Amino acid sequence: MSTFGRSLSHKQRALTVSSPRLFDKSVSSPRFSRKSEISRLFRALIAIGSVVSFFLAIGGGYLYVLPNLTKSFHEENLISFNGSDSFCDIFDGKWVVDNSYPLYNASECPFVEKGFNCLANGRTNDDYLKWRWKPRNCELPRFNVYHMLEILRNKRIVFVGDSMSRTQWESLICLLMTGVQDKGSVYEVNGNKITKLIRFLGVRFSSFNFTVEFYRSVFLVQHTWSSKYGIKRVRSTLTLDKLDDISDEWINADVLIFNSGQWWVPGKLFGVGCYFQVNSTLRIGMSIQTAFRTALETWSSWIDTKINPNRTRVFFRTFEPSHWSNLTQRMCNVTNQPLSETNGQESSSFSDAVLEVAHSMKVPANVLHITPMSAYRKDAHVGLWSDNPSLSDCSHWCLPGLPDLWNEMVFSYLHDSYQHTSLYQQRE
Ligand SMILES: *[C@@H]1O[C@H](CO)[C@@H](O)[C@H](O)[C@H]1NC(C)=O
Ligand SMILES: *[C@@H]1O[C@H](CO)[C@@H](O)[C@H](O)[C@H]1NC(C)=O
Ligand SMILES: *[C@@H]1O[C@H](CO)[C@@H](O)[C@H](O)[C@H]1NC(C)=O
Ligand SMILES: *[C@@H]1O[C@H](CO)[C@@H](O)[C@H](O)[C@H]1NC(C)=O
Ligand SMILES: *[C@@H]1O[C@H](CO)[C@@H](O)[C@H](O)[C@H]1NC(C)=O
Numbered sequence: 038m039s040t041f042g043r044s045l046s047h048k049q050r051a052l053t054v055s056s057p058r059l060f061d062k063s064v065s066s067p068r069f070s071r072k073s074e075i076s077r078l079f080r081a082l083i084a085i086g087s088v089v090s091f092f093l094a095i096g097g098g099y100l101y102v103l104p105n106l107t108k109s110f111h112e113e114n115l116i117s118f119n120g121s122d123s124f125c126d127i128f129d130g131k132w133v134v135d136n137s138y139p140l141y142n143a144s145e146c147p148f149v150e151k152g153f154n155c156l157a158n159g160r161t162n163d164d165y166l167k168w169r170w171k172p173r174n175c176e177l178p179r180f181n182v183y184h185m186l187e188i189l190r191n192k193r194i195v196f197v198g199d200s201m202s203r204t205q206w207e208s209l210i211c212l213l214m215t216g217v218q219d220k221g222s223v224y225e226v227n228g229n230k231i232t233k234l235i236r237f238l239g240v241r242f243s244s245f246n247f248t249v250e251f252y253r254s255v256f257l258v259q260h261t262w263s264s265k266y267g268i269k270r271v272r273s274t275l276t277l278d279k280l281d282d283i284s285d286e287w288i289n290a291d292v293l294i295f296n297s298g299q300w301w302v303p304g305k306l307f308g309v310g311c312y313f314q315v316n317s318t319l320r321i322g323m324s325i326q327t328a329f330r331t332a333l334e335t336w337s338s339w340i341d342t343k344i345n346p347n348r349t350r351v352f353f354r355t356f357e358p359s360h361w362s363n364l365t366q367r368m369c370n371v372t373n374q375p376l377s378e379t380n381g382q383e384s385s386s387f388s389d390a391v392l393e394v395a396h397s398m399k400v401p402a403n404v405l406h407i408t409p410m411s412a413y414r415k416d417a418h419v420g421l422w423s424d425n426p427s428l429s430d431c432s433h434w435c436l437p438g439l440p441d442l443w444n445e446m447v448f449s450y451l452h453d454s455y456q457h458t459s460l461y462q463q464r465e
């Protein structure tokens with residue numbers, strides 16, 4: 038019950054925040070009352086309106102009492118992942134102040150790496166922690182840790198990608214730990230510490246029998262050190278038609294969340310002698326965009342052939358915008374407030390490629406299209422409050438912070454996706 042109580046009050050809060058639109062309506066209504074006919078019509082409308090809202094209120098009562106109805110309500114109205122549903126695209130919205138955030142304290146979570154714990158690294162302004170994402174036409178269900186722990190029971194959640202995936206992995210673990218009494222029951226399966234280059238980290242929630250894993254695979258496809266081409270500047274290749282050699286480990290996950298993009302830049306490829314290879318042929322002239330697209334197609338056919346859609350929920354997170362003022366000089370200033378404009382950063386050719394490729398897959402892949410919402414958040418980067426205070430960083434994000442909201446989106450999807458499973462049957 039507490040779930041729905043919370044989400045209702047959450048809705049009310051959102052209404053107060055977005056009240057300007059309601060206000061507009063009441064301001065314009067006196068115009069109608071001048072002409073008596075229109076006025077009569079208007080009164081009739083109000084009467085109908087109040088009858089409708091009476092039934093809505095009754096309906097609301099039922100929703101409150103009967104979780105079953107709430108479920109279908111959520112399914113039909115709240116969640117849409119492909120962006121075309123005119124009623125609700127959860128990625129189209131705005132940031133609103135919400136003082137109930139943040140949802141955890143990074144200093145009390147052993148799985149936040151030092152470099153992302155901005156408050157502990159000396160950030161004093163904490164306004165950046167108080168924002169909630171409000172989709173235009175609906176609400177995201179508020180993250181309910183007890184509900185999420187039950188949803189994930191007996192499952193395997195796997196993040197694959199670069200450091201942005203590692204951040205979201207850390208965020209999810211910390212969000213979930215707020216609902217676990219015995220913190221010692223949550224541990225890394227190999228006793229490993231979080232480092233930047235580590236290939237695998239797996240955190241087990243032993244009392245709930247699930248693990249939240251991270252595989253570092255910055256390009257998703259296979260990277261090979263090789264001089265076999267006899268071209269001096271070619272020191273390594275990305276085999277664009279073969280997924281990373283650790284990909285077999287991802288197959289039996291229940292939830293699979295991918296990202297890639299941050300490493301597809303000249304400095305991290307050609308600059309270090311890394312070129313592309315397709316069908317055993319070196320492709321020296323291939324552009325990064327074409328290569329990224331080819332890698333994504335390899336990924337999508339791998340998903341289509343290896344993943345059982347009855348078991349695994351697949352997500353791909355789109356490009357995470359950065360906010361450098363000059364990347365070559367590594368200059369940037371983190372702001373105290375989100376930007377009021379996205380300044381063109383709401384789109385990215387990497388995100389477009391993900392949206393297009395995901396659209397033509399057999400196995401449904403949910404695109405977490407977080408590029409627009411993140412484009413506003415110049416205030417959410419680690420800046421100088423990282424583990425290297427001599428260099429500003431406007432790529433990575435503070436924890437708690439923006440990645441928590443990405444996880445709320447995953448939660449909202451899983452919340453609906455698993456609603457017909459044993460979790461609910463057990464409770465009823
Ligand atoms: C979204 O889904 C609807 C039907 O579910 C489909 O008609 C539409 O083409 C999809 N749009 C995108 C952008 O994937
Ligand atoms: C977070 O936890 C640390 C350690 O328990 C504490 O010192 C700090 O005040 C807490 N911060 C917030 C914002 O509550
Ligand atoms: C733990 O989860 C696995 C599936 O991931 C399942 O096979 C096993 O039976 C579960 N163990 C218990 C004690 O429920
Ligand atoms: C890959 O190479 C083989 C042999 O050179 C060729 O027959 C085949 O058409 C190539 N496939 C693609 C997709 O280019
Ligand atoms: C998935 O479930 C459906 C319906 O239960 C079944 O027909 C289908 O064969 C299953 N697919 C796989 C790959 O197991």
Ligand SMILES: *[C@@H]1O[C@H](CO)[C@@H](O)[C@H](O)[C@H]1NC(C)=O
Pocket residue numbers: 362363364365366
């Ligand atoms: C960034 O700094 C470099 C080196 O000082 C300079 O050449 C370049 O024009 C700057 N770029 C922008 C966008 O300001």
Ligand SMILES: *[C@@H]1O[C@H](CO)[C@@H](O)[C@H](O)[C@H]1NC(C)=O
Pocket residue numbers: 362368369370
């Ligand atoms: C960043 O802030 C510092 C100090 O406020 C200022 O001197 C500098 O010009 C700012 N840099 C940019 C790129 O806005």
